[in-house]
Amino acid sequence: MSAAVAVLVLAPVGGLVFFAAMGSGDLWPHLFANVLPTALRTTLVLLLGVGVVVAVVGVGAAWLVAMCRFPGRRWLEWALLLPLSIPTYIGAYAYLDVLHPVGPVQTGLRALFGLTDPRALWFPEIRSLPGAILVLGAVLYPYVYLPTRALFLMESASLFDAARSLGAGRWRTFLRVALPLSRPAVAAGVSLALLETLNDIGASSFLGVNTLTVSIYTTWTARSSIEGAAQIALVMLVVASALILLERRARHGKRFAAGGDAPPSARVPLSGAAAAAAAAFCALPVFVGFALPASYLLVQAWRRVSAFGLPVELGRWIANTVLLASIATGIAVAIALVLVYAARPLAGSGGGWRAAVPRIASLGYAMPGTVLAVGLLVPVAALDNLVDDAMRSLFGLSTGLLLSGSGAAVIFAYVLRFLAIPIGTIESGFAKIDPAIELSGRSLGAGAGRILLRIHAPLLRPAILAGALLVFVDCMKELPATLLLRPFDFETLATHIFAEAARGTYEDGAIAALAIVAVSLLPVAVVGLSGRGERSGQAFRARPAVAVGPA
Amino acid sequence: MTKRGKSVRIEGITKHYGSARVLDDLSIDIAPGEFCTFLGASGSGKTTLLKVMVGFEPFESGRVSIDGRDMCDVPVERRNIGMVFQNYALFPHMNVGANIGFGLEVRGMAKAAIARRVDDALAQVGLAGLAERPPAELSGGQQQRVALARALVIDPDILVMDEPLGALDKNLRHAIQLQLKQLHRALSLTIVYVTHDQDEALHLSDRIAIMDGGRIVQQGTPREVYFKPRTPFVATFLGECNIWNDAAGPLALRPEHVAVAKAEGASGPGVAVVEAVIFLGGGQKIVARDGDRQVTAIIPFPVGAPELQIGERIRYSYDDCSVHRFD
Numbered sequence: 001m002s003a004a005v006a007v008l009v010l011a012p013v014g015g016l017v018f019f020a021a022m023g024s025g026d027l028w029p030h031l032f033a034n035v036l037p038t039a040l041r042t043t044l045v046l047l048l049g050v051g052v053v054v055a056v057v058g059v060g061a062a063w064l065v066a067m068c069r070f071p072g073r074r075w076l077e078w079a080l081l082l083p084l085s086i087p088t089y090i091g092a093y094a095y096l097d098v099l100h101p102v103g104p105v106q107t108g109l110r111a112l113f114g115l116t117d118p119r120a121l122w123f124p125e126i127r128s129l130p131g132a133i134l135v136l137g138a139v140l141y142p143y144v145y146l147p148t149r150a151l152f153l154m155e156s157a158s159l160f161d162a163a164r165s166l167g168a169g170r171w172r173t174f175l176r177v178a179l180p181l182s183r184p185a186v187a188a189g190v191s192l193a194l195l196e197t198l199n200d201i202g203a204s205s206f207l208g209v210n211t212l213t214v215s216i217y218t219t220w221t222a223r224s225s226i227e228g229a230a231q232i233a234l235v236m237l238v239v240a241s242a243l244i245l246l247e248r249r250a251r252h253g254k255r256f257a258a259g260g261d262a263p264p265s266a267r268v269p270l271s272g273a274a275a276a277a278a279a280a281f282c283a284l285p286v287f288v289g290f291a292l293p294a295s296y297l298l299v300q301a302w303r304r305v306s307a308f309g310l311p312v313e314l315g316r317w318i319a320n321t322v323l324l325a326s327i328a329t330g331i332a333v334a335i336a337l338v339l340v341y342a343a344r345p346l347a348g349s350g351g352g353w354r355a356a357v358p359r360i361a362s363l364g365y366a367m368p369g370t371v372l373a374v375g376l377l378v379p380v381a382a383l384d385n386l387v388d389d390a391m392r393s394l395f396g397l398s399t400g401l402l403l404s405g406s407g408a409a410v411i412f413a414y415v416l417r418f419l420a421i422p423i424g425t426i427e428s429g430f431a432k433i434d435p436a437i438e439l440s441g442r443s444l445g446a447g448a449g450r451i452l453l454r455i456h457a458p459l460l461r462p463a464i465l466a467g468a469l470l471v472f473v474d475c476m477k478e479l480p481a482t483l484l485l486r487p488f489d490f491e492t493l494a495t496h497i498f499a500e501a502a503r504g505t506y507e508d509g510a511i512a513a514l515a516i517v518a519v520s521l522l523p524v525a526v527v528g529l530s531g532r533g534e535r536s537g538q539a540f541r542a543r544p545a546v547a548v549g550p551a
Numbered sequence: 552m553t554k555r556g557k558s559v560r561i562e563g564i565t566k567h568y569g570s571a572r573v574l575d576d577l578s579i580d581i582a583p584g585e586f587c588t589f590l591g592a593s594g595s596g597k598t599t600l601l602k603v604m605v606g607f608e609p610f611e612s613g614r615v616s617i618d619g620r621d622m623c624d625v626p627v628e629r630r631n632i633g634m635v636f637q638n639y640a641l642f643p644h645m646n647v648g649a650n651i652g653f654g655l656e657v658r659g660m661a662k663a664a665i666a667r668r669v670d671d672a673l674a675q676v677g678l679a680g681l682a683e684r685p686p687a688e689l690s691g692g693q694q695q696r697v698a699l700a701r702a703l704v705i706d707p708d709i710l711v712m713d714e715p716l717g718a719l720d721k722n723l724r725h726a727i728q729l730q731l732k733q734l735h736r737a738l739s740l741t742i743v744y745v746t747h748d749q750d751e752a753l754h755l756s757d758r759i760a761i762m763d764g765g766r767i768v769q770q771g772t773p774r775e776v777y778f779k780p781r782t783p784f785v786a787t788f789l790g791e792c793n794i795w796n797d798a799a800g801p802l803a804l805r806p807e808h809v810a811v812a813k814a815e816g817a818s819g820p821g822v823a824v825v826e827a828v829i830f831l832g833g834g835q836k837i838v839a840r841d842g843d844r845q846v847t848a849i850i851p852f853p854v855g856a857p858e859l860q861i862g863e864r865i866r867y868s869y870d871d872c873s874v875h876r877f878d
Contacts, residue, residue: 158640161634163642165627165632165633166654166705167657168628168653177642181642
């Protein structure tokens with residue numbers, strides 16, 4: 001079982017290489033000369049920009065909220081997580097319309113200045129690389145904020161006290177102690193945000209930014225060249241691997257756990273201008289990353305409903321989305337449970353290589369959805385043809401494309417991409433169970449089955465539920481792989497939004513977008529509440545990356 | 552580095568966490584150069600008091616002054632208080648030398664001068680030559696001494712220590728206690744020390760303040776608080792103590808002041824039945840029962856005489872002048 005999963009996870013890479021090798025002929029020179037250099041450059045600039053934005057906002061907000069006292073702090077500490085509920089493509093979708101020349105912002109500004117001609121007012125173009133950096137940064141910074149805040153609260157509080165007692169002021173403590181200490185958390189958070197950026201297809205294509213992902217999509221759909229798409233996907237896989245390696249290097253040997261369990265001291269009170277600046281610094285990302293896009297969607301959805309009622313197909317989109325997401329969630333959680341259980345230290349013989357399987361199985365989260373889709377096409381099509389041929393020669397009837405026609409390919413992609421999430425939560429659940437409990441169970445005469453049922457299953461229930469919730473929401477939001485692998489004429493909430501945006505009929509997608517945001521708020525509330533209870537979000541401390549999950 | 556430590560005055564400090572009162576109108580004066588220990592169980596408010604003194608925790612009413620100066624508007628980083636933390640709080644991303652030099656760097660001292668002072672400080676705590684090591688490579692005892700050197704090198708007006716020896720094993724703890732005592736005398740430091748370990752408090756302090764429920768229930772020299780406890784709580788908190796009632800009211804009697812003799816067949820007042828005999832190494836502890844009175848005695852181990860057995864009758868006695876009456 002463990003071996004089979006490891007092979008399945010690596011299958012897409014094999015598929016990519018196969019396709020890329022097949023199509024080395026006529027398209028490659030064109031790609032190499034015209035598409036790749038610009039797409040690669042655009043992607044790298046986008047990654048750099050988003051990296052800087054999420055690091056500055058995430059670390060800055062984490063420091064202020066964890067260490068200082070200012071009006072609104074308690075509220076903002078929690079609200080800063082809200083943008084996690086806005087998928088990148090929905091953020092871009094909202095801003096396109098809000099900042100449109102005839103949208104509310106520019107109209108309002110013109111009214112303010114008494115202008116009538118839409119071209120009389122200069123306004124920065126949101127459909128641009130800087131626009132994309134801002135929109136992506138505004139919804140992705142929580143990946144940095146969350147682990148960094150936990151680190152400041154849990155691990156380093158007494159170190160900050162020590163620095164202050166030695167005479168270091170706020171700024172020096174931040175620069176000399178907090179910043180170097182937060183490096184592992186920041187590296188993990190930034191790399192997750194950048195993997196999301198790499199994965200994003202909606203925001204980049206809505207905002208007219210031709211990234212590698214967008215190139216894969218257009219090469220596949222517009223040029224119908226799966227080989228060309230595979231070649232670009234290979235380049236992207238290299239970029240993703242480079243990101244992972246960079247993250248490893250940034251964290252290398254920096255697993256500080258020095259602080260111990262000393263409770264943090266009272267926060268430093270800020271007053272006057274400093275307090276106002278701190279509140280503004282923390283409120284701005286909440287406004288840009290959540291409040292504005294969410295309220296826009298709310299207004300648009302309400303307008304659409306009051307004018308035309310709910311879209312007739314809404315029920316079907318929701319049913320499709322929930323069906324795919326729940327099947328994928330069930331499979332992912334079951335696989336994760338088996339893998340983690342087999343890899344636990346007490347599992348006995350063979351534990352050595354079995355312990356590595358969860359790590360391999362988690363690699364999927366680094367694979368952008370488009371890459372996964374292109375890579376999966378080979379194995380899936382091969383299997384489809386195999387089954388079809390067999391059925392035809394045996395029974396004389398054609399099964400058609402069983403896997404790709406039924407949505408099984410989409411589910412397969414979801415499981416591969418999000419398997420890391422339940423593995424992460426269940427592993428951290430296991431880590432909290434003292435191995436001595438299992439030993440004492442055994443010494444009292446319980447066999448392996450009874451121990452799993454009577455001891456581990458009840459103790460792991462919260463971890464399993466948390467993992468299932470996170471996977472479900474991530475599957476619901478998933479766009480790129482769904483877009484490429486879904487059966488013909490099959491719409492989910494996410495693909496529907498993409499289609500409406502591509503058509504330019506923004507208001508029609510608002511209801512679907514609102515539904516996704518509403519469901520995505522669930523895990524955010526869970527994170528927020530758990531963080532409140534113990535002042536830290538401890539559950540998300542050990543593996544902040546995977547626990548929050550690639551959204 | 553030889554200057555006299557400063558005085559600390561705490562006046563009427565009250566502090567709540569939510570509705571729980573952790574410090575209750577607490578006052579104490581600590582003289583320059585004094586070694587003052589706050590001793591109490593966890594939750595007694597001792598660590599909170601320390602944090603209030605250093606400036607980490609705000610409080611609702613009262614005043615903290617150092618050397619006669621109100622600290623109300625002075626932030627932690629300007630108070631010049633050296634602090635040794637319970638978990639040492641060494642900066643893991645700096646080597647030992649950089650840790651010790653951090654406070655001097657903050658004070659704008661030149662690099663060469665810092666290096667010299669760091670070497671001196673390391674020699675002072677017996678760790679010469681370890682400046683380049685990362686803290687994680689040191690043993691617990693060595694980390695503790697780096698933390699001490701880091702707090703001392705800034706030439707603090709007050710040295711504040713929060714359960715600094717709690718994580719060390721017994722022998723090491725005793726060795727460092729001795730070093731600390733010598734440093735205190737040599738440098739005329741004012742030391743404010745927090746611990747829950749009564750032996751440590753008795754060994755180190757010029758004065759012990761025993762805390763309970765956010766108040767100081769008694770303060771005085773180790774001898775005073777040990778032999779003249781003001782309440783049964785203090786008596787039993789500081790070492791073992793027999794608390795009995797007689798016609799004149801409650802009395803306290805230390806077990807080492809109780810004498811025991813075999814009394815086969817005897818009965819009546821002053822005779823008890825042995826319930827436990829505990830070997831202490833240096834002596835033995837006898838727990839016996841005389842009616843509703845539990846008698847604990849610590850007596851020398853008998854040489855050449857038969858040992859006491861459980862169930863055996865003993866006659867216990869004590870000198871009247873070793874009996875302590877509560878006020």
